[in-house]
Structures are given as C-alpha cells and as structure tokens.
Amino acid sequence: MPYARQCLDEKDLQAMLQVLRSDWLTTGPNVAAFEEGLTDLTGASEAVSVSSGTAALHTAMAGAQVGPGDEVLVTTMTFVASANCAVYQGATPVFCDVSSDSLLIDPDSVAERISHKTKAVVAVDYTGQPCDYDALKAICEQYGSVLIGDAAHSLGGSYKGRKVGTLADLTAMSFHPAKHITTGEGGAVLAEDPEAAKRMRSFRNHGIDLDLKQRAAKGTWHYEMTSLGYNYRLNDFQCILGLSQLAKLPAWVERRKELAKRYNQAFADMPGLVTLVNAPDRENSQHIYVVKLDLTRLSADRDQIYKALRAEGIGVNVHYTPVHMHPFYRQNFGTKEGTAPRAEQAAKEILTLPLFPLMSDADADDVVMAMDKVLKAYLL
Structure with missing residues (x-):
C-alpha cells in the first residue's frame, strides 16, 4: 500500500x-x-x-x-x-x-x-x-x-x-x-x-x-x-x-480527516508511538499522517521499523531530512548539526503512514495492525 x-x-x-x-x-x-x-x-x-x-x-x-x-x-x-x-x-x-x-x-x-x-x-x-x-x-x-x-x-x-x-x-x-x-x-x-x-x-x-x-x-x-x-x-x-x-476537494478532505481520526484512536495508547498534536483552533486537511517513534521504549531505530513495515506491505515514508543537514547546504552555507535540535531529533523518529481518499477503513486497519505487530516485536 x-x-x-x-x-x-x-x-x-x-x-x-x-x-x-x-x-x-x-x-x-x-x-x-x-x-x-x-x-x-x-x-x-x-x-x-x-x-x-x-x-x-x-x-x-x-x-x-x-x-x-x-x-x-x-x-x-x-x-x-x-x-x-x-x-x-x-x-x-x-x-x-x-x-x-x-x-x-x-x-x-x-x-x-x-x-x-x-x-x-x-x-x-x-x-x-x-x-x-x-x-x-x-x-x-x-x-x-x-x-x-x-x-x-x-x-x-x-x-x-x-x-x-x-x-x-x-x-x-x-x-x-x-x-x-x-x-x-x-x-x-x-x-x-x-x-x-x-x-x-x-x-x-x-x-x-x-x-x-x-x-x-x-x-x-x-x-x-x-x-x-x-x-x-x-x-x-x-x-x-x-x-x-x-469540485471533489471538500469530500476528499473529509475522507482524509476520517482516516486520520481512525489512526488517532488506534494509536492513542499504542506503546512506542507518539502522534502529533493538532491545535484546536485549526483544521488540518491531512495531506500526510506522521507519527513519532518513542525510541526509548524500542530496541530498534527508525530505519529498522521502516524496513519492517515495508516488509509487511505498508508503504511508509519519511518527511523529512532537515534541509540544513543536506550536503548542498552544509557545503555552500556552512550549516551543521545543532542548528535546529528539535527538528534534528524528530528526523530520527518520524514515519509517514499511508493516507489518501481512496483508502478504505480496512486499509487503515491493516496499517494499524502492521504497526502494532512491528512495535510489539521491538518493545523493550
């Protein structure tokens, strides 16, 4: 997926x-x-x-x-x-x-x-x-x-x-x-x-x-x-x-929100996982759904979790490597680690999960089950 x-x-x-x-x-x-x-x-x-x-x-x-x-x-x-x-x-x-x-x-x-x-x-x-x-x-x-x-x-x-x-x-x-x-x-x-x-x-x-x-x-x-x-x-x-x-955007955004809500409910108490906070004064149109791994509770790093989820058929992704850490900016603008500590830490923890309007509830549940299976395998 x-x-x-x-x-x-x-x-x-x-x-x-x-x-x-x-x-x-x-x-x-x-x-x-x-x-x-x-x-x-x-x-x-x-x-x-x-x-x-x-x-x-x-x-x-x-x-x-x-x-x-x-x-x-x-x-x-x-x-x-x-x-x-x-x-x-x-x-x-x-x-x-x-x-x-x-x-x-x-x-x-x-x-x-x-x-x-x-x-x-x-x-x-x-x-x-x-x-x-x-x-x-x-x-x-x-x-x-x-x-x-x-x-x-x-x-x-x-x-x-x-x-x-x-x-x-x-x-x-x-x-x-x-x-x-x-x-x-x-x-x-x-x-x-x-x-x-x-x-x-x-x-x-x-x-x-x-x-x-x-x-x-x-x-x-x-x-x-x-x-x-x-x-x-x-x-x-x-x-x-x-x-x-x-003409179809409003319905698609609503479907994205429904899927995100389904994820939020499923992941609320899942050990090893942290969901991002959405401010109450904003409507998130949910282009992507990003979670953070609590690496203090896992025996694997993000890349190992990424590979395990891919092996389960879940097309996870990562958004993003902090821009200042790319070679072009290091070499041409002298950027370095420590410029943005919170972003740098998050970049080691984040995963993007499947989210698009054509997904069914069953598709979302498959993602949740795969995540639960993988995290349980690596829980400390």
Missing part, C-alpha cells in the same frame, strides 16, 4: 480530452478558469497558476522581490524546495527550528533569527496543519518581512476560521499527484496584493508583459520583456484537470 495516491475519474479524463481537442492547449481560457476556482475556494484575491509547487515557491520569492543580499527564514522540517527557492533568487536561507509536538515552525525560533536583512519568512503547513500565522505575522510586521505560506500540504485547511490561502501575504501551493488535488505536476501562488500578482504573472512567462492570449485579445504581436523570468506556465489541459478536481 503506497503512502499516497492520486484520485482520477472519468469526469477528469473527459474534461482533459475536451481541452486537447480545442484550439487552446496553453495560455488559454482554462488557465483563468482554474485560477478563479482557486480564489472562489479559498477567498484569496489573486491566484497565479504555475508548473509545479517548486515553481510556485520560486514565483512567490519573485513576488516578494527577494534578491541578492536578502535573508529568508524557513523551517528546516520541509522539502528542500522551501529553501531552494530563496537560493534561486540569490538570497541566503536561515533555518528555523520547529515545535516538538507539531513539527510546525516555532515562532520563538523565528523571533530569535529574524533581522532587518530578513526579506521573507516561509512557514510550512506541515502534514496539512496551518502554522500559527497570527504570531508569525506579528513578528514579520516588526521587520517589514513578507510572510509566505508554503501550503503544499494544507489546501482545504483553516486557521481560526480563516481559510488557507488568505493567512499569509503570499501562499504557495502544489498539485503534485500526492497532494489533495493534482494537475499532474503544477502549483499556484495566492495573493492579496494585485501588484505582487502582476509581477508573478510576468515572472512565470519569461518576464514578458503580455502572454499569447492577451496579445490575441489586443490584436497585436508586440510584447516586451521587462524583467528576467522563467517559463513556469501551467497549460490548459492541466488547468481543466485541476478545476475538475477542485
């Missing part, structure tokens, strides 16, 4: 086929339709679709006008793209620690490391639980820093009744097949500031002021490159797939 799996149905396939038979395969009307679907869902003012979640983070950096000499604070408990996007712009990532119980970025760690060099702070909604955005925003406002939400895990979630997509100055999303909805590969940046959105739309299109559809509408061939950008466009058949998937 894999840890994640996309959900595609006949409606998705027919929607894509219709676009493939149309005149617009890219830069056409379905791009705007998908972006409108995202703003309708989240309440954000602007949505800029791009070709991947990584492209979304990079585009958000451009929207925030991050550049050489700037610093960008980022949690280290994340995928490498959350930090790489700052490096792409010539900035320096500064890694922050996490709260031990949730593995979300710790506002106290941000407050300790922020400075007047900090152009932006990247907050990652780990597992699907939104960060403490009120605390983070208050810190950012003191230094004039842009708050960027990395919501690759949290589409469909909320914080204090406010939807993900409206919690930060800019919000990056991913539509990889493992995520809540998919466009194959894809992403988007949500924003409130129309000027930031304008910069990002140009950035995704080579830094050019008008795309093909806009030029066609104006009856002109003429365009100007006003800044350095990239080809980060999401095409029309990907966008129509995303729009089709958005």
